[in-house]
Amino acid sequence: MSDELDPEVVADLQLRAYSEHDRTRTRGEGAYDWKPPAAVTEWKCRTPPCKVFVGVDADTVEQWEMFNRELVRRAEKPIASHEVVRCASCELEMAKVQPLRLRKRVDRMADVIRQLKDGKEQIRYRDNEGDQIGNRELAFAKLKEWGHPDVEGFRQALTEKSSPNKKPRKDFV
Numbered sequence: 001m002s003d004e005l006d007p008e009v010v011a012d013l014q015l016r017a018y019s020e021h022d023r024t025r026t027r028g029e030g031a032y033d034w035k036p037p038a039a040v041t042e043w044k045c046r047t048p049p050c051k052v053f054v055g056v057d058a059d060t061v062e063q064w065e066m067f068n069r070e071l072v073r074r075a076e077k078p079i080a081s082h083e084v085v086r087c088a089s090c091e092l093e094m095a096k097v098q099p100l101r102l103r104k105r106v107d108r109m110a111d112v113i114r115q116l117k118d119g120k121e122q123i124r125y126r127d128n129e130g131d132q133i134g135n136r137e138l139a140f141a142k143l144k145e146w147g148h149p150d151v152e153g154f155r156q157a158l159t160e161k162s163s164p165n166k167k168p169r170k171d172f173v
C-alpha cells in the first residue's frame, strides 16, 4: 500500500542506495524486472486520489533509480514513480495527520499488549483492513510490524510471569 510507506524506512533505504557504488553490477537480478524510464520530469502525487503532477528534478530521479535498484537486488518490488512524491497541499495534509497516525498506532499496540498480559489466547486487534482476531503468535508479530522496540523481551517477561508458581503481582502493570 503506497500510502503506508514509512518515510523513515524510505530514508533508510535511500541511504543504503547511496552506499551502493557499483550501479551496474546487479542489473537484471531479482524477481522484478525494472528499468528506469528514459526521461521523467513530472510525477503524479503519491496520495492515491490526488491527480496533481509534481515537477521532479534529476537528483530525485537518480535517487529513485538507485533506491529501486536496491529493492530489485533484494528481490523486493520496486516503487513506482507515482508512489514517491507528494504535492505541496498533500504534504501539508500529511504533516497534520501524521501525529494522529502515530498516536493511533501506540493505542493499537497498548491494546494488544494488555490482552497478551491478560493471558488471552485470542487477541483482538485493528489493522488497516479493519477489526481482526488472531492467536498470540500473530499478536507478537503484529507488535513487531507496528514497531514495538522489544517484542522478544516483552514475550520473555510474559513467559516468566506465567511460569509454574503464578503469583499475581500488583507491580507488573
Ligand SMILES: [Zn+2]
Binding pocket: 045, 046, 047, 050, 051, 052, 086, 087, 088, 089, 090, 091
Ligand atoms: Zn497531492
